[in-house]
Amino acid sequence: MALLQVQNLSKRFGGVQAVDTVSFSVKEDQIYGLIGPNGAGKSTTFNLLTSMIKPDSGKVIFKDKDISNEKPHKIAMLGLGRTFQHVNLFSESTVLDNILMANYCRISDSFWGTIWKSFKSPTTLLTGQEKAFEILKLADLENYADELAKNLDHGHQGMLQIAIALATEPQLLLLDEPMRGMNPIETEEISDFIIKIKESGTSVLIIEHDMKAMMKICDQLSVIVYGKKIAEGTPDEIRNNPEVINAYLGSDNDA
């Protein structure tokens, strides 16, 4: 079943057609990749999906609901979580507290909602702790639970960033260049973490420039060039698509 349907989405900034009638669907239990050169329109697409900006035309359907004009926090509450390109942590808080805060934001969507939920369920905070350790384990960060986030190395901060987004308990997690600035070992660890996220029941939509990693982890990919989708398929189909090789991958493709 399609969890997310993107239908003819378009966005223009002045003279630049950043996103041009882009359509694709992400199914449950899928890692779906968006690839394309710098300035292709990938981040703009993410910003449209999460309502950080509004489309000129087109629709975003999430779990059969049109969310094109929904507020960003409502979209997060519906189960669409995301990370940003730049690491965004509470650096003076511990790793565990970063996760707990994100998880608590998930359950406390409103003041009265919080009161009602805590009245209904006094175990809410305990459940939050259990959930947090579950996520830390998945990210291989459980040994760093009491460490301040600022003391983690770049690779572990990247893992924590994803773990925080996961703590909002999304059904679909949008990852914006999670391997940016990572060395090959860190890239491998993040790839494994993303696969584990899928196996634990959360679908993933990912933008990433590391082609090797994308070809390894994605079930399906779309290629965007100058705002337009030029191809869609499995990693093998994309790797061998002459139009993609011409327009984007080039002859030095080692994916």
Ligand SMILES: Nc1ncnc2c1ncn2[C@@H]1O[C@H](COP(=O)(O)OP(=O)(O)OP(=O)(O)O)[C@@H](O)[C@H]1O
């Ligand atoms: N807020 C904005 N105002 C004006 N132009 C913008 C804005 N955001 C993006 N653009 C332009 O839209 C186009 C698409 O940019 P976008 O950041 O979506 O590409 P991208 O594929 O994510 O690139 P990268 O891989 O480098 O992150 C670019 O030409 C960019 O300069």
